[in-house]
Amino acid sequence: MSLGFAITARDGAARRGRLSTAHGDVETPAFMPVGTAATVKAMRPEDVAQAGFAMILANTYHLMLRPGAERVAALGGLHRFMHWPGPILTDSGGFQVLSLAKLRKLSEDGVVFQSHLDGSRHQLTPERAVEIQRLLDADIAMVLDECTPFPATEDEARQSMERSMRWAERCKRAFRDVSGYGLFGINQGGVHAAPRLASAKALTGIGFDGYAIGGLAVGEGQAAMFTVLDTTVPALPNDRPHYLMGVGKPDDLLGAVARGIDLFDCVLPTRSGRTAQAFTRFGTVNLRNARHQDDKRPLEDGCDCPACGFYSRGYLHHLARGGEILGSMLLTHHNLRYYARLMEQMRAAIEARQLAALGDRLTRDWARGDIEPC
Numbered sequence: 001m002s003l004g005f006a007i008t009a010r011d012g013a014a015r016r017g018r019l020s021t022a023h024g025d026v027e028t029p030a031f032m033p034v035g036t037a038a039t040v041k042a043m044r045p046e047d048v049a050q051a052g053f054a055m056i057l058a059n060t061y062h063l064m065l066r067p068g069a070e071r072v073a074a075l076g077g078l079h080r081f082m083h084w085p086g087p088i089l090t091d092s093g094g095f096q097v098l099s100l101a102k103l104r105k106l107s108e109d110g111v112v113f114q115s116h117l118d119g120s121r122h123q124l125t126p127e128r129a130v131e132i133q134r135l136l137d138a139d140i141a142m143v144l145d146e147c148t149p150f151p152a153t154e155d156e157a158r159q160s161m162e163r164s165m166r167w168a169e170r171c172k173r174a175f176r177d178v179s180g181y182g183l184f185g186i187n188q189g190g191v192h193a194a195p196r197l198a199s200a201k202a203l204t205g206i207g208f209d210g211y212a213i214g215g216l217a218v219g220e221g222q223a224a225m226f227t228v229l230d231t232t233v234p235a236l237p238n239d240r241p242h243y244l245m246g247v248g249k250p251d252d253l254l255g256a257v258a259r260g261i262d263l264f265d266c267v268l269p270t271r272s273g274r275t276a277q278a279f280t281r282f283g284t285v286n287l288r289n290a291r292h293q294d295d296k297r298p299l300e301d302g303c304d305c306p307a308c309g310f311y312s313r314g315y316l317h318h319l320a321r322g323g324e325i326l327g328s329m330l331l332t333h334h335n336l337r338y339y340a341r342l343m344e345q346m347r348a349a350i351e352a353r354q355l356a357a358l359g360d361r362l363t364r365d366w367a368r369g370d371i372e373p374c
Helices: 045-050 060-065 069-074 078-082 094-099 126-136 154-174 193-206 222-235 250-258 268-273 306-310 313-322 325-351 355-368
Strands: 004-011 014-021 024-028 030-032 056-059 088-091 102-106 111-114 121-124 140-142 182-187 210-213 242-244 263-265 277-280 283-286
Touching: 004 325, 014 325, 024 030, 030 325, 056 060, 060 069, 060 088, 060 094, 060 121, 060 126, 069 126, 078 088, 088 094, 088 126, 088 263, 094 111, 121 126, 126 140, 126 154, 154 182, 154 193, 182 193, 193 210, 193 222, 210 222, 222 250, 250 325, 250 355, 268 277, 268 325, 277 325, 283 355, 306 325, 313 325, 325 355
Parallel strands: 030 263, 056 088, 088 140, 140 182, 182 210, 210 242, 242 263
Antiparallel strands: 004 014, 014 024, 102 111, 111 121, 277 283
């Protein structure tokens, strides 16, 4: 395998590990901030690192349309282009083709679509998806997959999954094996056990540097998502990283780590920061709410982010109500720091074999909620 991955501690199904790439190591379980178009919105790259993150995610679909993979390569690759020296994982674009592109036409060869930006016509095949990610210089590339719509019958999910498995095999053949770089397969099959297990068997037979679980967090609900993980994760190679795509909320992360997931990404902490929602020890806080306008307290006691270190809730409320850019920057930084601290706590708890106790405390605090000052 081209990527190094060592599991250093276990607590039940939960794993504490280290993922080694061409651009550095990542302590797992880890969350990746989403830098879709080569930028984590409202954050400088150095601030993302300061918040506690080693790896970020960028997206093939968006970067192939603008500025173009060949242009990024000519400008030195994605790391130099966006001034991010650490590891980068690039999503292959399958989900964005489904959710954003116009006039999609899927075939065995790949997908032809019109750009949501200007209507221009493009073709994305498994081979081209791998080539684009190589041009971007992604440490971890993803196979092209068909993101199964939700809801889907078991037969629909199986047919979609089988096409994704054929595409995955073509991606593996197209991928260049270079030290420090890797290709992840993507497990599909909707919420149905049989196609999920068949997908895991097919991916294991092909052989990948890591294994992602896709097609979740699309409306199925947390209980159904956890059921899929309970079925699928044990069927994946135990010695390789497990990545749950597009998830999620803090309690999603906690439950997924307990089921053996090592990597996550989601737009939630950054998107919430731009809409005045903050994640805290005691649940989410809406800074637009009038109850904060005279509040001299920090957003969260004990948080070491700039928003909590230098500004009151009253000031953050003022920025949010006024639509000031600084408000988005500060709340995004806070949310990312919250997610980084959450992952730090889970890593330490796994090492101490205390993940269940941590989960009980976190759940109790989230349920308490943010209490108004007296």
